[in-house]
Amino acid sequence: MQTITLHSFDGGIHPQENKHQSTQTAIAQLPLPTQLIIPISQHIGAPADVTVSVGDSVLKGQQIAKPKGFISAAIHAPTSGKVVAIEKRELPHSSGLEGICIILDTDGKDQWLEEINNGSLAINEYLEADNELLINRIRDCGITGMGGAGFPTAVKMAVQNRTIDTLIINGAECEPYITSDDMLMRERALETLRGVQILLKLTSAKSCLIGIEDNKPEAIQAMEDALHKIHREHHIAVVKIPTKYPSGGEKQLIKILTGKEVPSAGIPADIGIVCQNVGTCEAVYHAVAEGKPLISRITTITGESIEQPQNVEVLIGTPVKDLLGYAGFKQEKSLFQKLLGSKSKTESKPRIIMGGPMMGFTLSSDELPILKSSNCILAPSQKELPANDIASACIRCGLCTEACPAELLPQQLYWFSKAGELDKAEQHNIADCIECGACSYVCPSQIPLVQYYRHTKGAIKDERAAQQKSDRSKIRFEARQARLDREAAEKEAKRQARAAAAEKAQAAKKAAAAEALSKQTTESAEGVDENTSTDAPAETKNPEPVDLEKLQKQLDAAQAGLKKSMDKVAELKASASEDGVENAPIENLDVFEKAVATRRDKVKLLALQIAEAKKLAPPVKKEVSREDIEKKLRAQKDRLAKTKERVDLAKEQGLDSLPALQKGLDKQMQKLKELEEELAQFDKAGA
Amino acid sequence: MSSILIAITLLATLAIIFGAILGFAAVRFKVEGNPIVDQIDDLLPQTQCGQCSYPGCKPYAEAIAAGESINKCPPGGESTIIALADLLGVEPEPLDAEHGAEKDVPMVAIIREDECIGCTKCIQACPIDAIMGAAKQMHTVIADECTGCDLCVEPCPVDCIDMVPVETTLQNWHWDKPENLIATSEQPHEENLEQGVH
Numbered sequence: 001m002q003t004i005t006l007h008s009f010d011g012g013i014h015p016q017e018n019k020h021q022s023t024q025t026a027i028a029q030l031p032l033p034t035q036l037i038i039p040i041s042q043h044i045g046a047p048a049d050v051t052v053s054v055g056d057s058v059l060k061g062q063q064i065a066k067p068k069g070f071i072s073a074a075i076h077a078p079t080s081g082k083v084v085a086i087e088k089r090e091l092p093h094s095s096g097l098e099g100i101c102i103i104l105d106t107d108g109k110d111q112w113l114e115e116i117n118n119g120s121l122a123i124n125e126y127l128e129a130d131n132e133l134l135i136n137r138i139r140d141c142g143i144t145g146m147g148g149a150g151f152p153t154a155v156k157m158a159v160q161n162r163t164i165d166t167l168i169i170n171g172a173e174c175e176p177y178i179t180s181d182d183m184l185m186r187e188r189a190l191e192t193l194r195g196v197q198i199l200l201k202l203t204s205a206k207s208c209l210i211g212i213e214d215n216k217p218e219a220i221q222a223m224e225d226a227l228h229k230i231h232r233e234h235h236i237a238v239v240k241i242p243t244k245y246p247s248g249g250e251k252q253l254i255k256i257l258t259g260k261e262v263p264s265a266g267i268p269a270d271i272g273i274v275c276q277n278v279g280t281c282e283a284v285y286h287a288v289a290e291g292k293p294l295i296s297r298i299t300t301i302t303g304e305s306i307e308q309p310q311n312v313e314v315l316i317g318t319p320v321k322d323l324l325g326y327a328g329f330k331q332e333k334s335l336f337q338k339l340l341g342s343k344s345k346t347e348s349k350p351r352i353i354m355g356g357p358m359m360g361f362t363l364s365s366d367e368l369p370i371l372k373s374s375n376c377i378l379a380p381s382q383k384e385l386p387a388n389d390i391a392s393a394c395i396r397c398g399l400c401t402e403a404c405p406a407e408l409l410p411q412q413l414y415w416f417s418k419a420g421e422l423d424k425a426e427q428h429n430i431a432d433c434i435e436c437g438a439c440s441y442v443c444p445s446q447i448p449l450v451q452y453y454r455h456t457k458g459a460i461k462d463e464r465a466a467q468q469k470s471d472r473s474k475i476r477f478e479a480r481q482a483r484l485d486r487e488a489a490e491k492e493a494k495r496q497a498r499a500a501a502a503e504k505a506q507a508a509k510k511a512a513a514a515e516a517l518s519k520q521t522t523e524s525a526e527g528v529d530e531n532t533s534t535d536a537p538a539e540t541k542n543p544e545p546v547d548l549e550k551l552q553k554q555l556d557a558a559q560a561g562l563k564k565s566m567d568k569v570a571e572l573k574a575s576a577s578e579d580g581v582e583n584a585p586i587e588n589l590d591v592f593e594k595a596v597a598t599r600r601d602k603v604k605l606l607a608l609q610i611a612e613a614k615k616l617a618p619p620v621k622k623e624v625s626r627e628d629i630e631k632k633l634r635a636q637k638d639r640l641a642k643t644k645e646r647v648d649l650a651k652e653q654g655l656d657s658l659p660a661l662q663k664g665l666d667k668q669m670q671k672l673k674e675l676e677e678e679l680a681q682f683d684k685a686g687a
Numbered sequence: 688m689s690s691i692l693i694a695i696t697l698l699a700t701l702a703i704i705f706g707a708i709l710g711f712a713a714v715r716f717k718v719e720g721n722p723i724v725d726q727i728d729d730l731l732p733q734t735q736c737g738q739c740s741y742p743g744c745k746p747y748a749e750a751i752a753a754g755e756s757i758n759k760c761p762p763g764g765e766s767t768i769i770a771l772a773d774l775l776g777v778e779p780e781p782l783d784a785e786h787g788a789e790k791d792v793p794m795v796a797i798i799r800e801d802e803c804i805g806c807t808k809c810i811q812a813c814p815i816d817a818i819m820g821a822a823k824q825m826h827t828v829i830a831d832e833c834t835g836c837d838l839c840v841e842p843c844p845v846d847c848i849d850m851v852p853v854e855t856t857l858q859n860w861h862w863d864k865p866e867n868l869i870a871t872s873e874q875p876h877e878e879n880l881e882q883g884v885h
Contacts, residue, residue: 097855391865448865455863455865459861470733653808
């Protein structure tokens with residue numbers, strides 16, 4: 001055994017170990033249960049995707065759910081049988097929430113998948129194999145961390161953009177009662193060490209330290225013997241560490257073995273360390289060397305209510321009651337749970353804890369299944385582990401601060417959590433709390449400190465998520481606003497373009513009408529004045545008042561143009577006579593003289609038109625206008641009604657065009673009013 | 688005499704230099720908009736629900752900066768009112784019930800998709816474009832983006848939008864706060880007193 005300078009972490013406690021009860025017999029095999037309940041979310045990350053359907057027959061080791069997303073793990077059938085249901089069931093989780101589970105009725109044949117049985121999935125020369133191949137095999141076999149958190153191992157081994165110099169294997173198993181890792185190392189040391197070799201190859205770390213607490217001398221001995229058998233690994237060392245809770249915490253174990261501290265909010269890889277549980281190493285070995293997926297684990301079943309406390313190899317998904325039945329559960333001795341609060345007074349049931357007494361949680365029923373990370377089932381007696389009592393007031397004794405292995409100030413965190421001062425709790429690094437329960441254990445007032453911290457951590461997470469969501473909403477709202485503005489601007493531009501086009505068309509029409517009028521007037525001027533009976537007035541009457549004005553304007557313009565041209569001609573003539581140059585000026589003169597002639601014609605024509613129009617206008621205007629205005633009024637009313645209808649429709653549907661329509665409606669109303677006024681004036685004038 | 692002149696010239700020169708620097712800074716580093724509006728806006732929940740009678744959180748923030756009362760935001764509730772009161776140095780007021788009550792749990796809109804007729808009215812109503820769909824095609828709510836503002840419920844002609852509480856999953860679940868019990872409210876067990884542990 002190499003000598004390694006050990007360090008120590010602050011705080012920690014020495015609760016009664018209670019480990020000897022379950023280490024008296026060898027690891028037993030649980031008889032095949034009749035039904036397995038396999039949750040698809042047994043790991044950190046996204047739940048797996050179910051790949052079987054109800055009624056399918058599956059073989060032992062067959063994948064029944066595939067990983068979804070990067071951080072996820074596959075789930076395999078622990079034995080052969082038939083899928084009878086895929087439904088929501090309560091999960092063994094402190095939340096008591098439901099999740100999708102695959103319910104498998106076992107057929108008793110326990111028949112392996114052919115590929116696994118004939119060894120074709122095994123990688124024989126695994127220490128020479130490609131890293132990618134190994135990681136893929138670990139991923140395909142659904143290996144997750146067996147220590148408790150259940151982080152997918154393949155992901156942990158694949159995400160190594162930092163150089164790792166130390167691989168730490170966690171065999172500390174510091175929590176009271178639990179002995180599954182202890183028994184694993186005693187009985188399967190060689191497999192475990194081979195798994196360590198694989199992980200060492202994957203991380204390419206220079207050294208590997210296997211930390212085991214000194215209360216497991218048999219395990220240490222077994223591991224050292226196995227290490228001697230392997231020979232060639234000189235950089236793997238088994239390290240005996242002093243027994244203290246929670247030395248099995250990842251950060252604490254790293255501190256003990258290397259003296260380094262994982263930075264706050266960081267991961268061990270930040271300081272060149274990867275940590276794996278011994279159970280994970282064994283599972284990795286079976287996955288790589290035998291092609292066997294993670295379908296069973298060693299679980300400790302212990303507590304004073306159990307007749308034969310022991311370690312049992314159980315299939316994942318085995319209901320806890322099968323395990324209790326196998327080990328002999330003495331219901332009468334079991335602790336009848338007395339929860340705090342109103343519910344507990346009417347309802348009490350045997351207390352079964354998944355995990356250890358420090359970090360475990362009470363199961364709501366014994367129907368819940370064993371998961372990949374369930375290392376212990378604890379059924380304590382009333383005397384052994386009394387239910388939580390009513391918390392007294394904090395007496396500020398400071399014991400929690402002394403016990404805290406993360407060097408936090410539990411008392412401060414308690415006040416902040418109680419008062420809901422999340423920001424202050426955050427400033428006091430509540431995120432670094434490992435929820436080990438040491439503070440609650442030593443608290444003389446029996447305050448459920450860890451529950452306060454867990455709640456506060458969750459509340460901080462919620463708050464952060466809400467903040468992120470609100471930021472996103474803001475961005476989306478602003479983007480939408482910008483889009484609406486842009487659309488409105490585009491619409492307005494289009495509308496203006498249309499209006500301009502319409503105006504142009506109108507002008508062209510008017511010009512055409514004017515021309516027609518001028519032709520008619522000249523014709524009628526040649527004829528007699530009796531044009532009132534013909535249809536000519538019908539054509540002329542409408543544009544009449546405007547035309548007269550326009551004609552006047554045109555006449556003025558034409559006259560001005562004529563004058564200009566004549567001036568120019570005179571000027572040219574003068575300059576020509578001065579210079580005595582004949583050719584060029586004459587050409588220009590020609591053009592200008594022509595212009596003068598055409599302009600004079602135009603002026604004449606216009607003058608004639610004006611005279612005609614003036615002559616025609618007065619009698620025609622009065623007679624026709626009355627009728628015409630009435631006609632217009634009727635048309636306008638029709639139009640108004642139509643617009644109103646449209647506005648109503650828009651209002652009902654909440655269309656974007658509503659404001660524009662409203663504007664149009666207003667304009668039309670205005671027009672209607674004008675027409676009515678006009679009519680009234682006419683009537684007055686007529687009277 | 689000359690020393691006074693020197694002093695005056697020096698001070699005048701300094702005044703001109705600093706004036707120029709200040710003048711330049713005033714133009715170069717001009718703050719666009721009112722910074723307090725952004726600070727207020729950051730505290731508002733950004734549900735854009737319009738329950739405050741303003742068309743979104745930013746307009747309400749602008750109104751608050753202009754003197755509007757701070758208790759018109761039901762989605763933000765008491766915590767937002769307290770935060771705003773802190774920021775603005777005013778007394779917190781109780782939530783104005785006229786604008787609605789604070790919801791206990793976050794909500795999310797769900798379209799019953801087989802009933803949707805594809806009228807796009809909810810899409811037009813959604814202040815943050817969290818509803819997908821096209822005319823005569825089924826619409827659906829992007830649940831992650833939905834702020835639970837209720838604005839899409841009313842325009843739906845076939846009433847196929849439900850507001851449901853956000854589902855608790857393993858990912859967003861967290862422990863409840865321990866009940867605040869008083870030690871004398873219940874008699875403790877005798878054996879616990881003897882052992883002194885739990």
